[in-house]
Amino acid sequence: xxxxxxxxxxxxxxxxxxxxxxxxxxxxxxxxxxxxxxxxxxxxxxxxxxxxxxxxxxxxxxxxxxxxxxxxxxxxxxxxxxxxxxxxxxxxxxxxxxxxxxxxxxxxxxxxxxxxxxxxxxxxxxxxxxxxx
Amino acid sequence: xxxxxxxxxxxxxxxxxxxxxxxxxxxxxxxxxxxxxxxxxxxxxxxxxxxxxxxxxxxxxxxxxxxxxxxxxxxxxxxxxxxxxxxxxxxxxxxxxxxxxxxxxxxxxxxxxxxxxxxxxxxxxxxxxxxxxxxxxxxxxxxxxxxxxxxxxxxxxxxxxxxxxxxxxxxxxxxxxxxxxxxxxxxxxxxxxxxxxxxxxxxxxx
Numbered sequence: 001x002x003x004x005x006x007x008x009x010x011x012x013x014x015x016x017x018x019x020x021x022x023x024x025x026x027x028x029x030x031x032x033x034x035x036x037x038x039x040x041x042x043x044x045x046x047x048x049x050x051x052x053x054x055x056x057x058x059x060x061x062x063x064x065x066x067x068x069x070x071x072x073x074x075x076x077x078x079x080x081x082x083x084x085x086x087x088x089x090x091x092x093x094x095x096x097x098x099x100x101x102x103x104x105x106x107x108x109x110x111x112x113x114x115x116x117x118x119x120x121x122x123x124x125x126x127x128x129x130x131x132x133x
Numbered sequence: 134x135x136x137x138x139x140x141x142x143x144x145x146x147x148x149x150x151x152x153x154x155x156x157x158x159x160x161x162x163x164x165x166x167x168x169x170x171x172x173x174x175x176x177x178x179x180x181x182x183x184x185x186x187x188x189x190x191x192x193x194x195x196x197x198x199x200x201x202x203x204x205x206x207x208x209x210x211x212x213x214x215x216x217x218x219x220x221x222x223x224x225x226x227x228x229x230x231x232x233x234x235x236x237x238x239x240x241x242x243x244x245x246x247x248x249x250x251x252x253x254x255x256x257x258x259x260x261x262x263x264x265x266x267x268x269x270x271x272x273x274x275x276x277x278x279x280x281x282x283x284x285x286x287x288x289x290x291x292x293x294x295x296x297x298x299x300x301x302x303x304x305x306x307x308x309x310x311x312x313x314x315x316x317x318x319x320x321x322x323x324x325x326x327x328x329x330x331x332x333x334x335x336x337x338x339x
Contacts, residue, residue: 112187
């Protein structure tokens with residue numbers, strides 16, 4: 001297959017270099033798959049945008065809890081979530097009330113995004129997300 | 134030194150080395166593609182690193198997701214396996230009065246152009262979702278009625294409401310297009326178990 005020592009080692013080194021390059025390619029992912037950025041009101045009210053991680057919540061709750069029992073629409077931007085509603089026990093406030101999960105006093109845990117982030121669902125490992133998001 | 138004078142042992146040891154390097158490089162590539170790699174909260178480009186509280190308390194995806202059954206796409210977690218095999222036990226309801234509904238019924242969809250037929254399993258979906266999440270808003274609860282098509286799915290309608298957003302992405306064609314044409318000889322549509330009454334599977338609005 002290989003004519004001489006030199007060409008053999010050139011092929012071996014090339015394979016190694018290529019595999020290192022492939023393995024080290026930076027991923028196009030941004031944030032984690034399914035993360036939702038909520039910035040309808042945050043920036044406008046001098047608060048950092050909210051980053052909602054689906055992955056963290058689905059370990060603890062089935063989708064049906066928020067999307068059926070609590071009534072969150074299954075479309076980013078389809079829910080008009082205000083802080084007043086949350087404090088009043090609606091939306092996130094159904095759980096983030098100090099009984100099921102920590103209270104809304106921990107502002108910075110949700111309002112943790114960089115200023116100016118665009119609302120929507122982001123972060124995919126292989127795709128850049130569906131067109132309408 | 135030319136090949137002709139080199140000893141057989143030396144030749145085979147070089148071949149052996151070459152093989153080892155090839156195997157290792159392949160393993161490296163496979164590993165990089167399949168083993169999970171998650172961006173940290175600090176480095177995901179969206180969280181604000183100046184937010185010290187968040188940086189201190191928010192969990193990195195890797196801490197949790199690396200403990201779950203691996204997958205090659207999306208969150209790199211096989212969420213169905215995770216719930217079926219008990220790796221996670223996510224709550225199904227907050228309130229006692231909520232009826233938790235599940236159903237085991239496969240639907241085979243034959244209008245797939247040149248692709249293999251689609252098999253939709255209710256069981257894996259109702260392990261996460263309630264009937265009314267999809268019926269009747271995204272899909273009529275009747276076989277063959279909803280104009281499901283790949284273009285609309287890619288635009289985020291029908292299956293694309295979740296697939297491509299939170300559940301495995303639309304790059305995973307064969308996971309849905311899983312019934313090989315020519316090998317399937319049964320009836321299309323709902324695959325009722327033998328002797329079952331289809332009315333028992335009818336959609337009941339709340």
